[in-house]
Amino acid sequence: MGYLDGFKVTLRQMVEPRVTVQYPEEKRPKPQRFHGRHVLNRYEDGMEKCIGCELCAGVCPARCIYVRGRDNPPDAPVSPGERYGFVYEINYLRCIHCDLCVEACPTEAITESKLFEFSFTDRADAIYTREELVVDDEGRPKQLPWEDWREGDDARTSAWMRATAPSGDASYEGVVQWAGELGYGVRPPEPGQDSARDPAGDLSVRRTQANDIPAARGGRVR
Ligand code: SF4
Ligand code: SF4
Structure with a gap:
């Protein structure tokens, strides 16, 4: 009888919904707070947000950021x-994707995309330069030859969350806390932990005019 019980388990599993997908052709939605490779953001007028203050380099526990201001x-x-x-420069042979650089940045210049599918055969490729990290003229991450971008991967890549988001302090729930972003306008506030979750696990993106929100550039709105 033992082996019949085994068959029963097999047959039961055959009609259960599958939890696996044909990765990488098919990808599951990534969680809202997923930490992937970084981007350097730009304001809606195209100017770079980084002011070369080196705070990100100072806080990085892996010592993998090198910045020089001018x-x-x-x-x-x-x-x-x-x-x-x-x-x-960010050295991805050392980065542990802890996001402390994102938390430390005073201008929201550095954030993390959701892309983690990249591999290198050359050490130089693993050290991302400013030219590679700065978003393109559409506000999207540049797609580099050693990265595996698939359809849909570029949507909502700059999903950046900070300690001041609702999960850190409930009084921030529903409050826009960031500046406008090239290609995206002012992103809507992050939903709180108790709010209904987007089934895709992502923030929806809405385009707005910078003057929709008074402190859209460089300031926070509370
Ligand atoms: S995510 Fe963490 S380890 Fe990676 S560059 Fe930022 S601070 Fe350094
Ligand atoms: S903390 Fe932000 S503004 Fe300062 S150097 Fe790093 S990315 Fe640039």
């Missing part, structure tokens, strides 16, 4: 600040 050229400033991140 004064903005007065006739062609790169960022709205006095300085900009002239050199910016």
Whole structure:
């Protein structure tokens, strides 16, 4: 009888819904707070958010960020600040995706996308440069040859969450806490832990005019 019981288990499992998918052709939605490879964001007018302050490098426990700031050229400033991140590198052979750099950044310049499918055959490829990290003119991460981008991967990639989000403090629930972003406008506030969850586990993206929200650029709205 023992082996018949075994067959029963097999037959029962055959009609159960499958939890596996044909990865990587098919991908499951990634969780809202997923930590993937970083991007350097730009304001809606195209200026870079990084001001070269090096706080991210200082807080990084893996010591994998290298930043050098430089004064903005007065006739062609790169960022709205006095300085900009002239050199910016992240070594992905060392990064542990802890997101402390994101938390430390005063201008929301560095955030993490949801992309984790990348592999290298060359050590130089593992060290992402500023040119590779800065989002393109559509506000989306640049798709590099050693990264596995599939259809839909570029949507909502810059899903950045911070300690000041509702999960950290309920009084922030429903409150926009970030500046406008190139290609995305001002993102809606993060849903709170008690709110109904988006089944895809993602923030929906809405485009708004910068002046919809008074502090859309560089300020927080509470
Ligand atoms: S995610 Fe963590 S380990 Fe990676 S660069 Fe940022 S602070 Fe460093
Ligand atoms: S990414 Fe943020 S914390 Fe890092 S240097 Fe630029 S502005 Fe400073």
